[in-house]
Amino acid sequence: MFSYIKGEIVEVRDNKIVLENNGMGYEIFVSGYALKSFSEVINTEVKVYTYFQVKEDGVALFGFYSEEEKNMFLNLISVAGLGPKGAINILSSANANDLSVIIASGDVLSLSKIKGIGKKTAERLITELKDKVEVVGNVNVAQSFEGVTNSEIEDAVVVLMSLGLSKMEATTRAREVYEQNDTAEDIIRKSLVNS
Secondary structure (H helix, E strand, O other): OOOEEEEEEEEEOOOEEEEEEOOEEEEEEOOHHHHHHHHOOOOOEEEEEEEEEEEOOEEEEEEEOOHHHHHHHHHHHOOOOOOHHHHHHHHHHOOHHHHHHHHHOOOHHHHHOOOOOOHHHHHHHHHHHOOOOOOOOOOOHHHHHOOOOOHHHHHHHHHHHHOOOOHHHHHHHHHHHOOOOOOHHHHHHHHHHOO
16 A cells, blocks of 8 residues: 655654654554664654555554565565564564575574574475575575584674674674685674775
8 A cells, every 4th residue: 555655754662663744653663674774864854665554453554674675574474374573573683685595595594593483484484485585786695505504604793793783784794704614703804804
């Protein structure tokens, strides 16, 4: 019904924003990543991509910072048993591009570490979405994850987070610089050099 709404962000709450447009304040549920991005542009006019949910017990408006995030959300809710709130929860744990890489590479382990997703759900998401997701940028999925003993990237992410990076930034940097046979130290060094 609503593709997007342009307006001024007047309030940021735990998991939602209030977007004012023509004297109306729209309460919009957003992911953790979108919330962080919208927090940086409060009292500024923005374009919020939206999904309008109608249920028997009420309606809800979900918002996204980018079209990529909205497309990933739509892919997620197309999977049986996963509703909009579950999809927003997943997008709060991994940004759309990272999630695309995880799904396209069939990385059940990383996906099942997201809060609310067990191994069976992770496998179902990968099976149903593997051919639907699009990885943005020059990411060679096979090379990015081949031979990774997830602990190398995980250890590097923990150290990068201790240096003040958000989980999203640390994970993105670690995955961008990772090359086959890198140790956690190699990943950290290259992440800091390329910052």
